[in-house]
Amino acid sequence: DQQVKQNSPSLSVQEGRISILNCDYTNSMFDYFLWYKKYPAEGPTFLISISSIKDKNEDGRFTVFLNKSAKHLSLHIVPSQPGDSAVYFCAASDAGTYKYIFGTGTRLKVLA
């Protein structure tokens, strides 16, 4: 049973437009959520995180939104740039553990 789901395996967006990547989770004990970006043959790079006490966190072009009642989070990238093309993973953990549970990823392609 997958506790963290990214239902869109891929997404294409024009340069300059907004990219919205979605993630759903099932475990109500999760209280910390993160987004990572991964290029081929590299390790995941941390992008942004959010604690369950917040519903929004912003860092430059990246904003993460958390809807606890819907068990849904999203990552907004605006404006999208060709260098943003990568695989994006959402991850979740709860305060009682240190293990991250990852989704299967969404491949973002930003078209110039």
Next chain:
Amino acid sequence: GAGVSQTPSNKVTEKGKYVELRCDPISGHTALYWYRQSLGQGPEFLIYFQGTGAADDSGLPNDRFFAVRPEGSVSTLKIQRTERGDSAMYLCARHGVTDTQYFGPGTRLTVL
């Protein structure tokens, strides 16, 4: 970088052989994690170290997998009698100041 180096970057071995994968985090971080990422999947937790001891090894798939961290810094993931299904990217992560984990570049293991 993420403050974690992993060697080798690539390892090709034959079925049945023994391999060791090394993780070297920057000093001062007591918590260290190993994950495994198979093709098309997100990273999956293997083991977590707090100092020299394995605080949680519940993610190790079977007794062919073992990890050590004898001096509380460098960690080695050991796989005995490798199988083709062990082929994956093996990732090591250190704990940051917050609850965020920062990943190394990974070791790509291929078992022929």
